[in-house]
């Protein structure tokens with residue numbers, strides 16, 4: 726006798742679920758998605774309790790419920806970003822969504838959604854020439870030694886560093902997009918979608934942490950530590966999940982940082998080094 730995946734009651738011989746339970750579950754997910762989104766399209770006013778009840782009655786585990794709530798946040802953030810930068814009002818609406826449904830930073834950042842929003846806000850301020858306030862809360866010590874006037878802007882962990890071994894085989898972006906353009910230009914998130922780092926012609930070197938400050942990009946790992954001054958960068962290769970950097974100098978090899986937000990790094994470095 727198998728137990729139903731959803732209601733945990735007997736599902737009958739050779740069966741893993743009740744069709745009705747599965748339907749309830751799928752409808753519940755859809756309903757939470759629509760109702761949470763009604764905060765943005767203003768079609769209905771819904772409270773968090775109502776959504777939690779739907780989850781309870783539809784066999785939706787709490788972590789899945791949180792994920793749906795975060796996805797609604799991300800979908801709307803990406804919508805806002807489709808027409809350019811995240812403006813003040815749009816950022817406020819996202820903050821109100823978080824408040825209205827009493828969602829914590831942790832709940833909204835399981836898939837880096839809140840991080841993406843904060844980075845979008847950092848980019849807007851940079852492009853508008855507004856001063857950036859430090860919005861990172863760091864637990865513990867960082868392995869970087871910043872200069873006195875240097876300000877930490879963002880930190881990426883679990884970054885993989887790759888290098889091009891033989892410079893002559895490197896011919897810029899081999900992945901279909903080339904955004905090598907003048908400084909002071911902002912590229913939308915859509916330009917970066919679907920262009921992940923290809924690791925075929927590059928060699929893994931180390932895995933560690935990347936810090937972006939107002940002056941340098943830093944890399945730190947057990948075996949390799951360095952920083953690159955933005956003004957020394959001659960080419961930037963954008964990827965959806967990374968950034969490729971070649972700095973000035975005859976022996977400089979292109980370096981690729983994988984597992985960073987390519988859209989943010991590209992736009993940030995292009996515009997900070999103005």
Ligand SMILES: [Zn+2]
Pocket residue numbers: 729730731732733734742743746
């Ligand atoms: Zn069942």
